[in-house]
Amino acid sequence: MLQIYAIPVSLYSAKLRILLRHKELIWEEIPPPGGYGSMEYRQIVPAGNLPALRDGSLLLADSEAIAEYLNEVHPVPPLLPDTPAGRAIIRERSRYHDTRLEPAVRALFPYMPERKRSGFEAGRHADVLTDRLDGLGRLLEKAPPSEMLTLGDCGFPVTLCWLDLLIPLLGLSVDIPATVLEYRDGLYRHKAVAEEMAEYCPKLTAEMKLWEAE
Structure with missing residues (x-):
């Protein structure tokens, strides 16, 4: 199952959730350990930003990179045109x-x-x-x-x-x-x-x- 580090009212966390919903994916949402920007969270995500995605051994922490990745791994429905x-x-x-x-x-x-x-x-x-x-x-x-x-x-x-x-x-x-x-x-x-x-x-x-x- 996909895991995302997110908080409820983060703009970019909501942006990612829209994509996940549209793809009809299942995910587990985890608050950043120690809170947003904490040193504890930075041990996991060096930039300390939200959201971050964990898919198996892969960890991504940029909303655009996450979106592009999920669109390639789960291509239906597509989120980019074909030209x-x-x-x-x-x-x-x-x-x-x-x-x-x-x-x-x-x-x-x-x-x-x-x-x-x-x-x-x-x-x-x-x-x-x-x-x-x-x-x-x-x-x-x-x-x-x-x-x-x-x-x-x-x-x-x-x-x-x-x-x-x-x-x-x-x-x-x-x-x-x-x-x-x-x-x-x-x-x-x-x-x-x-x-x-x-x-x-x-x-x-x-x-x-x-x-x-x-």
Whole structure:
């Protein structure tokens, strides 16, 4: 059985669970020993990041590497198109999530406790998020998503769930483009996405209330 080191509200852990659900794989979820980033966990995963996958003697600790590996080992249903150009477009979308949109969202995490919002530059963060969301909208216009759930899609439902909660919490003036909202709604029609987000979003809401009260 596959084992994954993960925590419930980790963005990239949820991204991996969407993929696992879509592939109809069975896995055991293990919290990182000693907690996320601990020295105990780093003895297993040197980078200390989540998620990590153990499949027999193989240990992988990068969500993209894990996704590519699982798609090769369990090719049905496929998560990448069958042409080089199609695969490149999907990888471009996935990289955009991991290197552009998600880091802009993650930059808001330190400000979730109300006591840490002194000096919070709401306008600057809103401008960055607006730019990243507009960029995603342009990517989707250039290469409209198909009915197929792909490797490039699995991270976006989670990150957009965070945005739905963080924008009003931090009073950010950010409008999510209609193209992005349509894309999100389309992703939710996939069974694997709907199942993961039905569990994930309530847990995130509860955790954010605790973080906000810190």
